[in-house]
Amino acid sequence: MTPDATASLRTQVRQAIQSAWQSAQVDLPAPVDAIDVPVDIERPADTTRGDFASTIALKLAKPYRRAPLQIAQAIAAHVATTATDPASPIAAVEVAPPGFLNIRLADGALAANAARILRDPAAWGHVAAEHPEHINVEFVSANPTGPLHIGNARGAFTGDLLCRVLTAAGHKVEREYYFNDFGSQVKNLGASVVAIREGCELPEDGYHGDYVYDMARELPAEILDEARKPGEDPAWAVGRWASEKVRSGIEASLDHLGCHFDVWRSESTLHNDGWVTRAVERLRAAGDVYEEDGAVVFRSTKYGDDKDRVILRSTGDAAPTYFAADIGYVVEKFSRGYGRIVFIWGEDHHGYVARVKAAAQSLGFEGDRVQMILTAWVRFVRDGKEVPMSKRTGEFITLDELLGEIGVDAARWFFASRAASSGIDFDIELAKKQSNENPVYYVQYAYARIASILRKAAEAGIATPKADDPRLVGLLTGILPGAPEAQLVRQIVRLPEVVEEAAASEETHGITTYATELATAFHAFYRDARVIEEAEPDRSAARLALVAATKTTLANALGLLGISAPESM
RNA sequence: GCGCCCGUAGCUCAGUGGAUAGAGCGCCAGGUUGCGGACCUGGAGGUCGUGGGUUCGAGUCCCGCCGGGCGCGCCA
Numbered sequence: 156m157t158p159d160a161t162a163s164l165r166t167q168v169r170q171a172i173q174s175a176w177q178s179a180q181v182d183l184p185a186p187v188d189a190i191d192v193p194v195d196i197e198r199p200a201d202t203t204r205g206d207f208a209s210t211i212a213l214k215l216a217k218p219y220r221r222a223p224l225q226i227a228q229a230i231a232a233h234v235a236t237t238a239t240d241p242a243s244p245i246a247a248v249e250v251a252p253p254g255f256l257n258i259r260l261a262d263g264a265l266a267a268n269a270a271r272i273l274r275d276p277a278a279w280g281h282v283a284a285e286h287p288e289h290i291n292v293e294f295v296s297a298n299p300t301g302p303l304h305i306g307n308a309r310g311a312f313t314g315d316l317l318c319r320v321l322t323a324a325g326h327k328v329e330r331e332y333y334f335n336d337f338g339s340q341v342k343n344l345g346a347s348v349v350a351i352r353e354g355c356e357l358p359e360d361g362y363h364g365d366y367v368y369d370m371a372r373e374l375p376a377e378i379l380d381e382a383r384k385p386g387e388d389p390a391w392a393v394g395r396w397a398s399e400k401v402r403s404g405i406e407a408s409l410d411h412l413g414c415h416f417d418v419w420r421s422e423s424t425l426h427n428d429g430w431v432t433r434a435v436e437r438l439r440a441a442g443d444v445y446e447e448d449g450a451v452v453f454r455s456t457k458y459g460d461d462k463d464r465v466i467l468r469s470t471g472d473a474a475p476t477y478f479a480a481d482i483g484y485v486v487e488k489f490s491r492g493y494g495r496i497v498f499i500w501g502e503d504h505h506g507y508v509a510r511v512k513a514a515a516q517s518l519g520f521e522g523d524r525v526q527m528i529l530t531a532w533v534r535f536v537r538d539g540k541e542v543p544m545s546k547r548t549g550e551f552i553t554l555d556e557l558l559g560e561i562g563v564d565a566a567r568w569f570f571a572s573r574a575a576s577s578g579i580d581f582d583i584e585l586a587k588k589q590s591n592e593n594p595v596y597y598v599q600y601a602y603a604r605i606a607s608i609l610r611k612a613a614e615a616g617i618a619t620p621k622a623d624d625p626r627l628v629g630l631l632t633g634i635l636p637g638a639p640e641a642q643l644v645r646q647i648v649r650l651p652e653v654v655e656e657a658a659a660s661e662e663t664h665g666i667t668t669y670a671t672e673l674a675t676a677f678h679a680f681y682r683d684a685r686v687i688e689e690a691e692p693d694r695s696a697a698r699l700a701l702v703a704a705t706k707t708t709l710a711n712a713l714g715l716l717g718i719s720a721p722e723s724m
Numbered sequence: 725g726c727g728c729c730c731g732u733a734g735c736u737c738a739g740u741g742g743a744u745a746g747a748g749c750g751c752c753a754g755g756u757u758g759c760g761g762a763c764c765u766g767g768a769g770g771u772c773g774u775g776g777g778u779u780c781g782a783g784u785c786c787c788g789c790c791g792g793g794c795g796c797g798c799c800a
Binding site for chain 2: 197217253298337339448449452461466467468474476478503505508529531532577601603604608611612615660664671672678681685686723
């Protein structure tokens with residue numbers, strides 16, 4: 156098997172070791188017909204051991220009933236026979252007890268990867284998916300009864316980051332926002348606006364926020380007149396106007412965060428277009444519904460839920476429950492051709508996971524085509540006290556206010572660098588204070604420093620080699636034995652592997668960690684290697700190429716996080 | 725009560741069953757006759773909540789316990 160030069164180096168190494176294991180079978184007669192153990196390729200904790208390590212020999216010891224050391228030696232011997240091949244990514248393999256394989260990369264492969272960055276900068280960090288999917292990701296989906304507050308931030312960033320990573324990993328992704336324009340909350344919002352406009356007392360459960368007062372002032376007279384016509388309920392009519400206004404405000408806030416949605420879907424369209432009714436009929440046809448106390452119930456326990464769920468109420472109009480609308484929504488989404496649909500929910504919705512998956516299964520969609528990612532709770536704290544948040548009372552800090560205080564880049568970094576499942580205490584005062592020490596500026600500083608070097612080189616008349624320069628790979632290979640260059644290039648070429656890992660784990664903190672390590676490697680390189688040296692034109696050109704590749708890599712890593720890469724700061 | 729998530733350095737958090745458990749911030753001590761000092765080098769700091777178990781090997785997997793969060797509506 157020839158290693159795929161467009162894959163990550165880790166994948167190339169895996170293919171090489173896999174192939175060596177295959178060849179080593181002649182020395183290692185297997186006691187059973189086929190032994191299927193995935194070849195693991197990891198980064199050793201101690202980098203002096205090599206660029207990669209594999210424990211495959213340890214894992215094969217039991218099935219082969221041989222000493223791991225012996226297996227490792229057999230595989231290493233077969234890698235050695237191909238190491239002279241210029242296409243091989245591996246320069247050397249060493250065996251360490253009890254059976255580790257320590258792998259060192261070839262300078263030629265490193266240089267070729269760095270050159271590849273300059274050839275197609277936009278593609279660097281994008282990898283081909285083994286099984287490309289068409290994925291719908293629904294997130295935020297806050298009801299349009301008030302502006303987004305800081306509690307919505309995590310869902311917004313988590314969803315956006317996931318979409319960016321899945322796209323880079325070769326999938327086709329659509330971003331979706333679902334909102335309820337149907338429930339009594341909308342009516343309540345309208346009633347609140349009308350009451351304020353007319354100087355009446357607010358309804359008991361009315362909305363109190365400043366934005367409600369703003370809308371009461373801005374409400375056009377003709378909308379109010381229209382709402383007052385006989386046969387209209389003013390609360391509903393004004394509520395529809397107000398919730399659309401809030402919704403478009405939410406869209407603007409999300410745009411400001413760098414979160415753009417492809418589809419905005421309202422609950423009322425699901426009902427009006429018949430998706431809910433048809434979904435209920437499908438459940439019925441599957442034999443998974445029954446009646447109880449006048450209500451229609453879905454037998455979700457058949458698919459692992461703890462209890463069955465009502466989908467049509469026992470009230471006279473047999474109105475569908477919110478859950479019934481969600482079932483209709485699942486059908487509607489799959490009708491658009493997605494292979495997988497993903498929901499980003501706060502962990503307070505975890506009790507909801509089983510019933511939606513159950514419904515999908517009853518409808519005939521395999522369980523793994525519906526996925527929920529739960530984000531742990533964020534406790535917002537100011538001066539040691541939890542900040543209460545309620546849209547109804549208007550006691551909340553909006554997302555726009557938060558970002559005015561700490562900035563989009565810093566906020567994005569904060570959320571990207573933590574696992575979705577990890578609970579966070581977000582101290583707003585601390586975040587403001589620490590925003591200057593946020594690692595995001597460390598990474599951006601490295602980028603700006605590089606931009607400055609490249610500008611300076613251009614002024615000095617020293618050209619950075621072009622991607623099609625035939626000397627490029629040779630120049631790069633020439634400097635790689637140097638310690639500063641060797642460290643830096645090894646960080647640069649990791650990006651595709653970092654993307655693969657982020658996509659596989661559906662987490663982004665590996666990207667922030669990587670960006671920090673790359674910036675550190677660059678700063679160390681900068682200390683030890685003079686880039687602009689007119690007396691050393693070849694070395695200077697090669698180092699400029701390496702610096703340019705670093706610049707692209709930093710920009711693309713930041714781009715995956717939706718964070719800007721400033722030319723100066 | 726039942727279910728799910730979490731517990732790792734002073735703080736905020738990483739750690740796909742592998743080698744000596746890491747990073748940032750904070751703290752301590754150093755570093756500029758040259759391309760951006762928002763930088764660099766070194767150091768201190770850990771019973772991985774706890775007790776068992778599985779394994780050649782456990783922070784990671786299984787069970788119990790302790791502590792924290794969330795959920796257990798014909799609401800949305």
